[in-house]
Amino acid sequence: MPRDGSKARARLRAAALDLYRERGYDETTTAQIAARAEVSERTYFRHFADKREVLFDGEAELRAILVDAVAAAPDGLAPLQVMVRAFSAAVPLIVANRSVAEQRAEVIAVTPALQERAYAKTAGLTDVLEAALSARGVTRPTARLAAQVGMAAFERASRAWAGDPEVDLAALIARAADEVLTLGGT
Amino acid sequence: MPRDGSKARARLRAAALDLYRERGYDETTTAQIAARAEVSERTYFRHFADKREVLFDGEAELRAILVDAVAAAPDGLAPLQVMVRAFSAAVPLIVANRSVAEQRAEVIAVTPALQERAYAKTAGLTDVLEAALSARGVTRPTARLAAQVGMAAFERASRAWAGDPEVDLAALIARAADEVLTLGGT
DNA sequence: CCACGTAGCGACAGTCACTGACGCTATCAG
DNA sequence: CTGATAGCGTCAGTGACTGTCGCTACGTGG
Numbered sequence: 001m002p003r004d005g006s007k008a009r010a011r012l013r014a015a016a017l018d019l020y021r022e023r024g025y026d027e028t029t030t031a032q033i034a035a036r037a038e039v040s041e042r043t044y045f046r047h048f049a050d051k052r053e054v055l056f057d058g059e060a061e062l063r064a065i066l067v068d069a070v071a072a073a074p075d076g077l078a079p080l081q082v083m084v085r086a087f088s089a090a091v092p093l094i095v096a097n098r099s100v101a102e103q104r105a106e107v108i109a110v111t112p113a114l115q116e117r118a119y120a121k122t123a124g125l126t127d128v129l130e131a132a133l134s135a136r137g138v139t140r141p142t143a144r145l146a147a148q149v150g151m152a153a154f155e156r157a158s159r160a161w162a163g164d165p166e167v168d169l170a171a172l173i174a175r176a177a178d179e180v181l182t183l184g185g186t
Numbered sequence: 187m188p189r190d191g192s193k194a195r196a197r198l199r200a201a202a203l204d205l206y207r208e209r210g211y212d213e214t215t216t217a218q219i220a221a222r223a224e225v226s227e228r229t230y231f232r233h234f235a236d237k238r239e240v241l242f243d244g245e246a247e248l249r250a251i252l253v254d255a256v257a258a259a260p261d262g263l264a265p266l267q268v269m270v271r272a273f274s275a276a277v278p279l280i281v282a283n284r285s286v287a288e289q290r291a292e293v294i295a296v297t298p299a300l301q302e303r304a305y306a307k308t309a310g311l312t313d314v315l316e317a318a319l320s321a322r323g324v325t326r327p328t329a330r331l332a333a334q335v336g337m338a339a340f341e342r343a344s345r346a347w348a349g350d351p352e353v354d355l356a357a358l359i360a361r362a363a364d365e366v367l368t369l370g371g372t
Numbered sequence: 373c374c375a376c377g378t379a380g381c382g383a384c385a386g387t388c389a390c391t392g393a394c395g396c397t398a399t400c401a402g
Numbered sequence: 403c404t405g406a407t408a409g410c411g412t413c414a415g416t417g418a419c420t421g422t423c424g425c426t427a428c429g430t431g432g
C-alpha cells in the first residue's frame with residue numbers, strides 16, 4: 001500500500017470547511033482549498049468529485065448504520081417503526097459529530113449550491129432505505145413512501161434537537177413518527 | 187415594452203429539451219442550445235440561470251396553484267388533508283402537461299445533475315407549502331412535516347399514475363395519503 | 373409620422389470548475 | 403535492494419458562467 005492519501009484528504013476537508021466559513025463558498029476557489037491543504041488543485045479533484053463534495057464526506061458511514069439497522073429490525077415491525085429504529089441507531093454517530101455538523105450546516109444554510117447537494121444526499125439515503133425496506137418484503141412503492149416519511153420525521157426531530165441538544169434525539173425521532181400519524185386528523 | 191423575449195425563451199426551452207434527449211445532457215453545450223434557438227449563448231444565460239434551469243421553467247405556475255389551494259381550504263381541515271386538496275387542485279395542470287413532463291422525466295432519470303436540481307425544486311415547493319400551512323395557523327415544525335409527508339404521498343401517487351395514466355390521479359393522491367397513516371402499524 | 377426611452381440582444385473578454393495525459397516518487401512487499 | 407503501485411504534480415484544454423459595452427427593435431408620447 002504505497003502512500004496514504006487519507007492525510008491529504010483530511011487536510012482538504014478541513015481547509016474547505018474553514019475557507020467556506022471564512023469567506024463563503026462562492027468566494028473560495030478550489031485552488032485556494034488545495035493551497036491551504038498544501039496539495040495541488042489536481043489532487044483535490046482526485047479526492048472529491050467537485051467543489052461541493054468536500055462537505056459531504058462522512059455519508060457512507062451513516063448509510064451503513066441505517067442499512068444495518070433496517071436489516072436487523074425484528075420481523076413484522078411496521079415500516080415506519082423500522083425507520084424509527086434505523087435513525088435511532090444512528091443517533092450516537094450524529095451526537096459525536098455534532099459540532100462539525102453544526103459548522104457545515106451554517107455554510108449550507110447560506111449557500112444554495114450546497115443546499116442542492118444536501119437534498120441530493122438525503123435523497124440518496126432514502127433510496128438506500130427504500131431498498132433496505134424492500135429487502136424486508138415491503139412492497140417497493142410502500143417502501144419508498146415509508147423511507148421518505150421516515151426521513152421527514154427524522155428531519156423534524158433533528159431540527160428540534162438542534163434547538164435543544166439536551167433532550168434525547170432518539171425520543172424526538174419516535175415522537176416525530178407518532179406526529180406523522182396524527183397529521184390526517186382524528 | 188420593447189422586444190418580447192418570450193419567443194426566444196420558448197425556443198431555448200424546446201432546443202434544450204431536444205438536444206438533451208438527442209445526445210444527452212453532458213454531451214450538449216449551452217452554445218449548441220443557443221445556436222439551435224438562433225440566439226447568442228449570452229442570451230441563453232439572460233433567460234436561464236444555468237444549464238439545468240431550462241428544464242424546470244413551468245414551476246411558478248404549479249407553485250401558485252398549490253399555495254392558492256392551501257389558502258382556500260376550509261378551516262379545521264387536518265394538515266395532511268389540506269395537502270391532498272392542494273395537490274388535487276394541481277391535477278388538471280399536471281394532466282395537461284403530461285407528455286412534455288414525460289420527456290423531461292426521461293432525461294432527468296439518466297442525468298444526476300438534473301436529478302439534483304429536481305430535488306431542489308421539490309424542496310422549494312415543500313418550503314412554500316410549509317409557509318402556506320403556517321399561514322393557516324399550523325405550527326412551523328408541524329407544517330414542515332406535513333408538507334414533506336404530503337409531497338411524499340404525491341410522489342407515490344404520481345409514480346403509480348405514470349404507470350397507469352387511466353386512473354384518476356386525484357384518487358391516487360388521496361389513497362397515498364391514507365397509506366401514510368397505515369405506515370405506523372395497527 | 374417621428375423622436376425617444378427601454379428591454380432585449382450580440383460581441384468580446386475573462387474567470388473558474390473540472391478533465392485527460394504523462395511522468396515522477398514515496399512506500400511497502402518480496 | 404528492487405520492483406510494483408497508489409498517490410501526486412504539471413500542463414494543456416474544454417466548457418459553464420459573468421461583466422461590460424454598444425446596438426437595435428419596438429411601443430409610447432408628441
